[in-house]
Amino acid sequence: MKFIAFVMALAFVGNTAIADDAVLSKLMKNNKCVMCHKVTALKIKSKGKAPDLSHLSADVTGYEKGAKIWIQGWMKKEILKGPKKHAFTWKGTEADLNLIADGLIELNERK
Numbered sequence: 001m002k003f004i005a006f007v008m009a010l011a012f013v014g015n016t017a018i019a020d021d022a023v024l025s026k027l028m029k030n031n032k033c034v035m036c037h038k039v040t041a042l043k044i045k046s047k048g049k050a051p052d053l054s055h056l057s058a059d060v061t062g063y064e065k066g067a068k069i070w071i072q073g074w075m076k077k078e079i080l081k082g083p084k085k086h087a088f089t090w091k092g093t094e095a096d097l098n099l100i101a102d103g104l105i106e107l108n109e110r111k
């Protein structure tokens, strides 16, 4: 509940990159993405070997229906990479998945 209030407070502050980074970092930690993925753009380290989520691959950005649909589908194992499913199944809320997808896309668009 405190976290929801925190997200809502940030939404009122405005859509600044700093607020988005804090929300995205927290969501990635709370949902255990960081067990496998590092995110160097957010200074998140990981012992895992999964790709750095600071940048998205062409599988994601080149998806015909858009990167957001790809990420959401991948997280639910509805969209595959060739024969491969994600090593992780999303168990959080749609709202949080929405924030993560938007956050990763925004991060990828930075230089």
Ligand code: HEC
Pocket: 028, 031, 032, 033, 034, 035, 036, 037, 048, 049, 050, 051, 053, 055, 056, 057, 058, 059, 060, 071, 074, 081, 084, 086, 087, 088, 100, 104
């Ligand atoms: C158990 C380890 C594991 C966890 C936990 C995990 N992932 Fe992954 N993820 C992977 C691996 C491995 C790949 C690479 C799959 C491939 O390219 O074949 C991947 C790929 C991805 C990709 C595609 C990256 C690209 O550019 O192609 C995204 C996006 C992603 N993960 C997001 C997440 C998010 C968000 C979370 C947390 C909610 C998460 N993952 C949790 C292992 C994990």
